[in-house]
Amino acid sequence: MKTKKPRRHSNVAEVTSIPYFESDEAAAEFWDKHEFTEFPEFVEKLGKLLKARQGENKKLIALKVEPSLLGAIKAVAAAKGLGYSALIRMWLLERLQAERGRYLGRARPG
Numbered sequence: 001m002k003t004k005k006p007r008r009h010s011n012v013a014e015v016t017s018i019p020y021f022e023s024d025e026a027a028a029e030f031w032d033k034h035e036f037t038e039f040p041e042f043v044e045k046l047g048k049l050l051k052a053r054q055g056e057n058k059k060l061i062a063l064k065v066e067p068s069l070l071g072a073i074k075a076v077a078a079a080k081g082l083g084y085s086a087l088i089r090m091w092l093l094e095r096l097q098a099e100r101g102r103y104l105g106r107a108r109p110g
Contacts, residue, residue, distance in 0.1 A: 018042055
C-alpha cells in the first residue's frame with residue numbers, strides 16, 4: 001500500500017523570489033499558492049531588518065490633526081492590522097521615498 005506525500009503546488013519550484021505585487025488581490029493569489037518557508041533567504045533578511053529597526057532610535061513628535069482625520073486613520077490602520085502611529089510612519093516613509101525619487105529624477109512606481 002502506497003502512502004501519499006503531501007501535495008505541493010506545482011509552481012513552487014518555478015518561483016525563486018517574492019515578486020512585486022501590483023494589487024492586494026495579486027498578493028493574496030500568490031500567497032494562496034506559496035508559503036514563507038519557500039523563501040528562506042527572504043525570511044532571514046526580514047528577521048535581520050526587524051532586529052535592526054527595533055534598535056533604531058525614534059523621536060516623539062506632536063502632530064495636530066482633526067478628530068475626523070484621526071478617526072479615519074485609525075480605521076484604516078485597524079483594517080490593516082496596524083497601530084495608527086505605525087501606519088502614519090509607514091505613509092511618511094513611502095511619501096518621502098516618492099518625493100526623493102521625484103527630485104532626483106528617479107520616480108518609483110505607485
